[in-house]
Amino acid sequence: MPYYHFVINAHAPHQVVTERLRSVHKTPRELAALPEPSRRELVTPFVGYVKEDSFSLKRNIRYRNSFLPLIRGRIVSTETGTQVKVTMFMHPVVAVFMAFWLWFVGSGALAETSMLWLMFTFGLALTLGGFFPEVIKAKRMLTEAVLGPEAELLQT
DSSP states (O other), X not given: OOEEEEEEEESSOHHHHHHHHHHTEEOHHHHHHSOHHHHHSOOOSEEEEEOSSEEEXXXXXXXXXXXXXXXXXXXXXXXXXXXXXXXXXXXXXXXXXXXXXXXXXXXHHHHSOHXXXXXXXXXXXXXXXXXXXXXXXXXXXHHHHHHTHHHHHHHO
16 A cells, blocks of 8 residues: 655644644535635645644545545654654555455466556556655645745755
8 A cells, every 4th residue: 555654843832833734724524614616726735634633634636536645644742843743645445446456457467468467557557656746745735834934944
């Protein structure tokens, strides 16, 4: 199952980091309550839940992507500020389906034709190509949100 883990170290108090994360997300209920044209405009980069010490998010996108990473994280206070531990992974149902599909096609490819190898390669490329570009975007957006003004200093 595609999986990605990283840590963001912020020189800000726990409560500030939590509020920064809350400012870039809406709950599914809040998003559903908005009028339809507003929902189409990306009113917030993430949808999900942010609690005091953890969060569960996914990107708010206009297009369909079954490989969109689910984002889970923990917010931990440290001596120098706050550490945000982030884990991104594929939806378990999609991961099981793709594992089964790749196993089925891959086992046939070992015994049969090059067409099955092509299907196996396509399935693998589709899975990884749909997941990792989204991981890169989400990581950048989360890092900018958590670091706040510090993010500008890191880019220069």
